[in-house]
Amino acid sequence: MPKVTYISHDGAERQVELPAGWTLMQGATLNGIDGIEGECGGSCGCATCHVYVDERFADKLAPMSEVEDEMLDCTESPREANSRLGCQIKATPEIDGIIVRLPEAQS
Amino acid sequence: MFRFDPYSPVMDADPFPFYKTLRDEYPCFWSEEAGMWVYSRYADIVTALNDWETYSSAKGNLVDELPNRAGSTLGTTDPPRHDRLRALIQKAVTKRALDHIIEPARQSARKHLDALAGEKSFDFVNAFSSKVTVDLLFYLFDMPAEGQQTVRDKAVLMVQTDPKTRKKAPEHIAAYDWMVDYAAELIETRKKNPGQDLLSNFIAAEIDGEKLHDREVQMTITTLIMAGIESLSGFMGVMGLNLADHGDARRALVADPALIPDAMEESLRYNTSAQRFRRCLTKDQEVHGQQMKAGDFVMLAYGSGNRDERQFENPDVYDIARKPRGHLGFGGGVHACLGTAIARLACKTAFEEFLTRYPEFERVEQQLPWVPSSNFRSPMRLELAVG
Incomplete structure (x- = not known):
């Protein structure tokens, strides 16, 4: 199972294993990692699962859709070049070991 | 021999013991009555919701699909077209875009509560929750005020199934046909006089320079009216029921209304109104030792996943301090409910008003009449005694 490391805004680190195909948003909400909300349920409809992706993994991710791009304009914490929505990143063997940092606020 | 019959009135009233048997003994079960497989464990449902390539919605998402609907609504289209269609509506229904509905929802709640002044008991569903829901939807879609009651009656009928024939009965199909015609008239009027409302924007929208297909516009709007009215009212109905049955929880909310959202999330987990939806396999799959074929339908029992002890501790306890993140009350994945923010804002506002007016209430009938439906519960x- 692919591993994902979440680094909270206060620096706390958690690594979890996710079933293949589950999203980084689900990995956080189902493991009690509070820095991600996922209010819309994973439909790319709310921008409350905002993450900053470690640059070493940036080119391993599928490109973002137009909808994700638009939603990222609505994040509570500032959007950066490495900003993505956790619900749009699926855990796959290709991104095993991925590290994401969580923003100060989601809503 | 264990059977799982989603048409049975017993199931409408209390599906939870059946779900437990499914989860523990038959996690991938062929229901003869439904003519489809049933997933009941949280993890299997989430995996299916994530994998839309294998679990397609294009052949319909209702357990009993309505005629000519599959393939023409958000819920019955797969990506990439689904994502393009959804993007046309999504922005208007995000939390930030919906501040404007709070005051109308509050005024509506107060108006219908005022009308109940002096009553010792009343029907929460028909005298309050459905009235607030209809007011809000008519406001949001800027629909003509006359005929509110008829639109509501038809929306409630079209989601039902006949427990004996295990199909949509003629009156259910007739209600659906009525709603399709109603949507068509609305679209024609709006085309002539476009406004700034959500429907006008959708009607006028284009994808890659092409107008949406007529059927797409008509079926999507029909579905939005149905979901807006029936699902939101159903959500408030079960929330009202939970607060009637759990006096400690209700008193905690009265003492601190800031806890209402937590109670709503727990209601969405504990007894969501959206109990079961379906998908269609695009390829052969083996799950829990069962061989399933491409073309087979799979029922995703959200109501069971939400009570899965593998995911939620003491799942049969209604605990407003639980904060059940990741619950399936709104489904999940690309097809997660479009109206989550509307539902949450409306329900929160309605209960803030309701609990201020009625901090104490209890149910009058122990046996409730449940909506006969293979999808919804x-x-x-819901007769409540308040005096």
């Missing part, structure tokens, strides 16, 4: 009537 909510009481048709």
Whole structure:
């Protein structure tokens, strides 16, 4: 199972294993990692699962859709070049070991 | 021999013991009555919701699909077209875009509560929750005020199934046909006089320079009206029921209304009105030792996943301090409910008003009349004693 490391805004680190195909948003909400909300349920409809992706993994991710791009304009914490929505990143063997940092606020 | 019959009135009233047997003994079960497989464990449902390539919605998402609907609504289209269609509506229904509905929802709640002044008991569903829901939807879609009651009656009928024939009965199809015609008239009027409302924007929208297909516009709007009215009212109905049955929880909310959202999330987990939806396999799959074929339908029992002890501790306890993140009350994945922010804002506002007016209430009937439906579960009537 692919591993994902979440680094909270206060620096706390958690690594979890996710079933293949589950999203980084689900990995956080189902493991009690509070820095991600996922209010819309994973439909790319709310921008409350905002993450900053470690640059070493940036080119391993599928490109973002137009909808994700638009939603990222609505994040509570500032959007950066490495900003993505956790619900749009699926855990796959290709991104095993991925590290994401969580923003100060989601809503 | 264990059977799982989603048409049975017993199931409408209390599906939870059946779900437990499914989860523990038959996690991938062929229901003869439904003519499809049933997933009941949280993890299997989430995996299916994530994998839309294998679990397609294009052949319909209702357990009993309505005629000519599959393939023409958000819920019955797969990506990439689904994502393009959804993007046309999504922005208007995000939390930030919906501040404007709070005051109308509050005024509506107060108006219908005022009308109940002096009553010792009343039907929460028909005298309050459905009235607030209809007011809000008519406001949001800027629909003509006349005929509110008829639109509501038809929306409630079209989601039902006949427990004996295990199909949509003629009156259910007739209600659906009525709603399709109603949507068509609305679209024609709006085309002539476009406004700034959500429907006008959708009607005028284009994808890659092409107008949406007529059927797409008509079926999507029909579905939005149905979901807006029936699902939101159903959600408030089960929330009202939970607060009637759990006095400690209700008193905690009265003492601190800031806890209402937590109670709502727990209601969405504990007894969501959206109990079961379906998908269609695009390829052969083996799950829990069962061989399934491409073309087979799979029922995703959200109501069971939400009570899965593998995911939620003491799942049969209604605990407003639980904060059940990741619950399936709104489904999940690309097809997660479009109206989550509307539902949450409306329900929160309605209960803030309701609990201020009625901090104490209890149910009058122990046996409730449940909506007969293979998809949804909510009481048709919830008589509450308040005096």
